[in-house]
Amino acid sequence: MSSSINATTIPLPTTAAHHGSLSDLLPSHWTTQVTTWLDEDAPSFDYGGFVVGSSPRTAHLLCKSPGVLSGIPFFDEVFRQLDCKVQWHYDEGTFLDTSKEKGGKIKVATVTGPTRKLLLGERVALNTLARCSGVATKSKRMLDLVREAGYTGVLAGTRKTTPGFRLVEKYGMLVGGIDGHRHDLSSMIMLKDNHIWAKGSITAAVKAAKSVGGFALKVEVECQTEGEANEAIEAGADVVMLDNFDGEGLKVAARSLKDRWKGKREFLIESSGGLTEANVKGYINNDIDIISTSSVHQGVAHVDFSLKIEHGTEVPAT
Numbered sequence: 001m002s003s004s005i006n007a008t009t010i011p012l013p014t015t016a017a018h019h020g021s022l023s024d025l026l027p028s029h030w031t032t033q034v035t036t037w038l039d040e041d042a043p044s045f046d047y048g049g050f051v052v053g054s055s056p057r058t059a060h061l062l063c064k065s066p067g068v069l070s071g072i073p074f075f076d077e078v079f080r081q082l083d084c085k086v087q088w089h090y091d092e093g094t095f096l097d098t099s100k101e102k103g104g105k106i107k108v109a110t111v112t113g114p115t116r117k118l119l120l121g122e123r124v125a126l127n128t129l130a131r132c133s134g135v136a137t138k139s140k141r142m143l144d145l146v147r148e149a150g151y152t153g154v155l156a157g158t159r160k161t162t163p164g165f166r167l168v169e170k171y172g173m174l175v176g177g178i179d180g181h182r183h184d185l186s187s188m189i190m191l192k193d194n195h196i197w198a199k200g201s202i203t204a205a206v207k208a209a210k211s212v213g214g215f216a217l218k219v220e221v222e223c224q225t226e227g228e229a230n231e232a233i234e235a236g237a238d239v240v241m242l243d244n245f246d247g248e249g250l251k252v253a254a255r256s257l258k259d260r261w262k263g264k265r266e267f268l269i270e271s272s273g274g275l276t277e278a279n280v281k282g283y284i285n286n287d288i289d290i291i292s293t294s295s296v297h298q299g300v301a302h303v304d305f306s307l308k309i310e311h312g313t314e315v316p317a318t
Contacts, residue, residue: 022092022174023073030167034077037124049116059118059309061109061129063096067303068140069108070175071132074168078125084113093175095140096303111307122307131165132172133303139176139296145277146291151284153291156181158272160294169297181292189213190241192222202228206235220270226253233257233265239290244273247282254287 063069072092079086087110090096096106111118143155156179161169170180182188189209191202199205202221209219220239221232229240242253254269261267270290275283277295284291 022171025171025174026073026167031077031081033164033167034074034081034124037128038078038081038120041124042120046116046120048119052115052119054114054116056113057115057118057309059111059122059307060107061111062306062308063098063106063108063303064104064306065304066098067096067133067137068176069094069096069133069303070136070172071129071168073171074128074132075109075125078121078128079111079113079117082113082117082121084111084117084121086111093136108305115309118307118309126305126307128168130302130305132168132175133305134300135169135172135297136176137303138300139173139178142275142277142280142293142296143177145280146284149281149284150286151291152286153289154179156270156290156292157296158292158294159184160298173296176296178296179290188218188220190220190222193224196221202231202237203235206232206237210236222272226256229253229257229269230260233261233267237267239268239270241270241272241292242288243271245271246274247279250283251285251287254285258287 061075069090069092072088076086088108089110090106090108096108098104098106139155139157146155157170157173158181159166166183170183173180182190191205191209196202196205199208202223206219206221213219218238219236220241221228221235221237222241222243223229223232224243229242232240240257242250245253250271254271257269268289269287270292271288272292275291275293275295
């Protein structure tokens with residue numbers, strides 16, 4: 001894979017920097033999701049495919065807006081299932097700068113295969129790559145901002161992901177350098193307001209969670225007040241989430257909790273809700289161990305990619 005003056009590679013998150021590719025995280029069944037996406041887009045006859053036929057062709061993947069390249073395994077799998085080959089010219093995690101003074105478009109990959117199959121995979125592959133790259137780009141942007149503001153803790157996404165597309169969005173967060181947070185209801189026991197109200201109290205809910213989660217699962221409790229946080233810590237919560245506190249209130253509560261329980265309990269403080277690019281400096285403080293935000297994956301702009309078949313050129317059969 002090549003590099004150039006209009007692209008820079010982002011270091012992997014510290015948890016992954018000296019290990020395998022992030023694609024090694026993907027479970028064995030993930031390729032079936034790609035099959036489902038392809039089935040959704042062509043549930044019956046492929047009329048456009050009939051028009052173009054199966055002559056071998058070359059197509060070029062072009063990036064047309066700045067962003068972090070993310071989602072290569074998903075793009076590759078789309079075309080693998082369609083008997084096409086992909087050659088990448090940039091590494092995943094590379095920031096592609098498409099500003100006009102640097103050309104406006106970047107040729108990111110070359111795809112070869114039967115014409116109709118290139119077009120069968122085009123939209124599915126582009127949609128996935130655009131969304132995943134958008135999440136990675138926003139994640140990197142927010143991480144850069146909190147680090148510039150002096151924050152040393154963990155920046156994480158949330159579980160507020162698109163149904164059926166969580167794996168792609170969580171993958172994009174990791175490529176962007178942030179923590180993916182819990183992936184599902186089985187990953188960590190998070191007790192939210194509805195759990196507490198249904199069980200009757202924070203103490204009772206934590207006790208019940210600990211009885212089945214054992215030593216292997218952390219218990220996190222969503223708290224609306226400092227008093228609720230103190231009850232959760234007393235009950236044995238591993239993480240307390242200060243939910244939707246304002247900037248100053250968050251700082252006061254976090255400092256108070258750390259002072260009160262110093263040397264008595266081991267716990268982490270998470271804040272959630274309200275972080276934006278505009279309020280980073282007033283929001284963050286290092287008494288907070290984890291900042292979680294859905295702003296890195298909800299409503300983010302996609303990175304603009306297109307796939308263009310070479311005009312009048314067929315690839316010789318091999």
